[in-house]
Amino acid sequence: xxxxxxxxxxxxxxxxxxxxxxQGDGEALVRPLAVTRCDLDYSIVTGAAGxxxxxxxxxxxxxxxxxxxxxxxAFRPGDRVIVPFQISCGSCGACARGLTGICESVPFxxxxxxxxxxxxxxxxxxxxxxxxxxADHMLLACPEEVSSVAGAGIADNVADAFxxxxxxxxxxxxxxxxxxxxxxxxxxxxxAEAARALGSAEVVYLDDSFARLDIARRMGVRVEAxxxxxxxxxxxxxxxxxxxxxxxxxxxxxxxxxxxxxxCHRTYGDLxxxxxxxxxxxxxxxxxxxxxxxxxxxxxxAVTEHVRCGxxxxxxxxxxxxxxxxxxxxxxxxxxxxxxxxxxx
Ligand SMILES: [Zn+2]
Ligand SMILES: [Zn+2]
Numbered sequence: 033x034x035x036x037x038x039x040x041x042x043x044x045x046x047x048x049x050x051x052x053x054x055q056g057d058g059e060a061l062v063r064p065l066a067v068t069r070c071d072l073d074y075s076i077v078t079g080a081a082g083x084x085x086x087x088x089x090x091x092x093x094x095x096x097x098x099x100x101x102x103x104x105x106a107f108r109p110g111d112r113v114i115v116p117f118q119i120s121c122g123s124c125g126a127c128a129r130g131l132t133g134i135c136e137s138v139p140f141x142x143x144x145x146x147x148x149x150x151x152x153x154x155x156x157x158x159x160x161x162x163x164x165x166x167a168d169h170m171l172l173a174c175p176e177e178v179s180s181v182a183g184a185g186i187a188d189n190v191a192d193a194f195x196x197x198x199x200x201x202x203x204x205x206x207x208x209x210x211x212x213x214x215x216x217x218x219x220x221x222x223x224a225e226a227a228r229a230l231g232s233a234e235v236v237y238l239d240d241s242f243a244r245l246d247i248a249r250r251m252g253v254r255v256e257a258x259x260x261x262x263x264x265x266x267x268x269x270x271x272x273x274x275x276x277x278x279x280x281x282x283x284x285x286x287x288x289x290x291x292x293x294x295x296c297h298r299t300y301g302d303l304x305x306x307x308x309x310x311x312x313x314x315x316x317x318x319x320x321x322x323x324x325x326x327x328x329x330x331x332x333x334a335v336t337e338h339v340r341c342g343x344x345x346x347x348x349x350x351x352x353x354x355x356x357x358x359x360x361x362x363x364x365x366x367x368x369x370x371x372x373x374x375x376x377x
């Protein structure tokens with residue numbers, strides 16, 4: 033079958049690889065229908081992430097189940113499903129606590145499309161077939177109302193955005209929210225939409241990219257164009273701030289713009305091993321800085337329901353639709369969010 037590979041900085045290519053087969057009773061095979069480019073994918077393929085190739089790409093997908101093992105009871109061939117980007121068993125100690133991103137039954141950080149993270153190659157979503165272990169636990173039925181294009185991002189970035197804002201607004205209903213946009217291109221915009229949908233009294237989206245500001249404006253949130261990230265955000269302080277810029281100066285701006293006792297959420301770790309943060313000031317004003325990887329499977333059902341009932345519109349962030357045949361080139365397009373549609377499915 034074909035699979036899209038990262039071969040080196042700015043080198044993305046289709047390769048012919050053996051198709052996966054069921055390796056156990058609890059597994060399923062899924063044919064990807066729509067795959068979205070994760071924000072991290074762009075950093076990978078441009079070489080910014082510094083990951084060694086080659087490895088198969090793609091980890092946000094909606095697909096059709098084509099085969100199941102004898103032990104799979106919840107899914108049948110023909111079911112349309114959202115496949116979380118992380119591999120998890122659903123029954124270990126970590127999974128029992130909802131921490132499906134650190135499942136103890138598989139190599140640490142096991143994911144589709146990101147072999148260097150775990151050292152174990154689970155294949156990528158930009159291929160004709162994907163093997164899903166622990167299928168009854170991992171797979172989530174994609175509701176009829178959710179298109180494959182809208183649903184693919186729920187496997188990672190859309191769920192990541194939702195959990196980056198929903199808990200804070202639940203604690204502070206109606207609170208104003210500041211988002212500093214940037215490297216986490218799609219996630220920052222998904223957060224803006226979710227903050228608005230979840231009842232924030234005012235959402236301010238600040239960025240230096242006119243393309244992203246334009247999408248935020250169309251979502252109906254207040255936008256602030258900034259060439260540099262000096263000073264504070266307009267009308268600071270904010271009870272909830274989000275740094276999606278992936279840049280130290282974006283994090284610093286978010287922290288400076290956070291209210292005493294407020295919370296600042298960072299969507300990325302960082303591309304660099306260390307980042308300076310003003311701990312003394314943060315301690316003094318009682319600022320909570322939160323960052324962690326997403327536990328995708330745990331977060332997916334709630335956000336899927338918000339998409340199903342029309343509160344969230346992930347497709348509003350998509351700026352390019354490409355066929356799988358165009359994926360090698362489209363993967364390197366600097367545009368905000370690409371969806372790849374499998375023309376053979
Ligand atoms: Zn991702
Ligand atoms: Zn587990």
